[in-house]
Amino acid sequence: MSTAGESIDEKRVTWAELYFDLVFVFAVTQVSGLLHHHHDWGGVARALVVFVPVYWCWVGTTVQANIRDVDTPRDRLGILAVGLAGLFMALAVPGAYEGRGVLLGAGYWAARVLLLVLLIRVPGVWRGPYGVGVLVSGPLLFVGGLLPEGPRLVLWTLGALCDLSGPVLFRNRLAKVAYHPQHMPERFALFLLVALGESIVGIGATAAAVRLDAAELAAVAAAFTISAGLWWQYFVYAADAMRHAVTVADSRRDVIRRVFQYGHLALVAGVIAVAVGFGETVADPRRALGAGSVALLYGGCGLYLLTFGYTRWMMFRAVSTTRIVAAAVVFALVPAMVRLPALVVLVVLAVLVVALNVVEHVRVARAAAAVPAVGDGPPGVEPVGAGAAAE
Structure with missing residues (x-):
């Protein structure tokens, strides 16, 4: 305010x-x-x-x-x-x-x-x-x-x-519009939170209507791990970098248009697809999912991760190798997941998302350790905290 x-x-x-x-x-x-x-x-x-x-x-x-x-x-x-x-x-x-x-x-x-x-x-x-x-x-x-x-x-x-x-x-x-750089990242982050909240609803509303035995509870835990992992990717590793990029940009208009207005459209769409996929998997974790449900769950997650490759390039002209590779792996697994039980589909995706976050954590720690000694980060990395280093 x-x-x-x-x-x-x-x-x-x-x-x-x-x-x-x-x-x-x-x-x-x-x-x-x-x-x-x-x-x-x-x-x-x-x-x-x-x-x-x-x-x-x-x-x-x-x-x-x-x-x-x-x-x-x-x-x-x-x-x-x-x-x-x-x-x-x-x-x-x-x-x-x-x-x-x-x-x-x-x-x-x-x-x-x-x-x-x-x-x-x-x-x-x-x-x-x-x-x-x-x-x-x-x-x-x-x-x-x-x-x-x-x-x-x-x-x-x-x-x-x-x-x-x-x-x-x-x-x-x-180009003549004077944008407030702190307000815009906060607003779009809040909208992404709205979408992530829908993923929680997709888990909870479905689970509340079933018998909740061990398989259902395991599916809920795996789905929540995926949702939390997607939250972690944005709010731990990307949000600070986006805020920094729009603050220091020569053209705030371009960053706002490319990273926020367009980039967040893809991020939110990806999360909505994942949320719908959760509803299908948690409902009956023992049955095999159809191609449509797997495509929503894995395709939405892949789109979400791939969008970070786009936003990183738009902000720093740097390649987000880990997220692009992770997105490619997620997309490639879709055919193999179609005939597997929903619980296995969720667990595999949860393991991939957690592994990606671990890799990003290691990269951030190494970048932070290198900054005092070298005085400058790797190409495309801004010394403004862990988020910028990862994004």
Whole structure:
């Protein structure tokens, strides 16, 4: 929460933003539910097309809160109004491709209009991503909601692509925006926590409905180990590096766009897929999983780890070898896991994630020991703590 005496680098998240996030806890749960019922590639595509506007609504509000002092009655009410529109979107997700398409499109369009109104005093704000949301992607989602499923999916995909391309198309205009470097990493880390919370729900809600014998408890322990390992990868080894990168970057706009807006879309999507996979494995750990469930669990984990290779390159132009190799191993194991009991599938993935964290810990310890003697870290490593060394 910013005050009159704070510098631009000291902006913090407000209580209104944290309350706003509660809507998206529910929204992520709804997207997970949609994916739970459709494991094929078509189902994944439909869930992603719905998730992008939900995520982009949150991103738009986060950017608005970053570049303005939102701890005022007007802006608090504005954030709450966007939250209500987001709640309508979340309610529409389960029936997005049936009778609730209009509700999702109308909720998204309303959210984009509200965000533009909140920023209307910023010169030329409509000639940028916020204008795209009001004039292009919002109408596409609304009109798509009126059409049958096939044309609806096409229009919604176009709307999602328009939103995602906005920061690139208006890159030069966004260069004039003064971003608060401390606020942005905190906000995106909180959204990732929301997704990781969904992985806990995927474990607990399923386990609570079964008999909980030794196999189920072992599956719960293995799934929790995976979730905790994914948390460890980000919050122990990556979060500090991301905060450092956006603070010292020559172009904060590029770091925010590449690492946060795009990179975290992939991170959160990966965690949601893992969460859905947990629900399938914990339910009956003795049975073999189908290809769809294994693909969600291992594919989501692989995507999550592979994204760190992307973010490290975007920040430091360095290769995250350990995570890329780990992601490749996870992807390669998918065919072998399809016919194995769910408990074995979970245990194997848990062992891989724990092993990766151990390797990262050793690398960080060695890098920290080398800094005092050499005076500079290895290429691409910034001497700002363990997180930067690993990331």
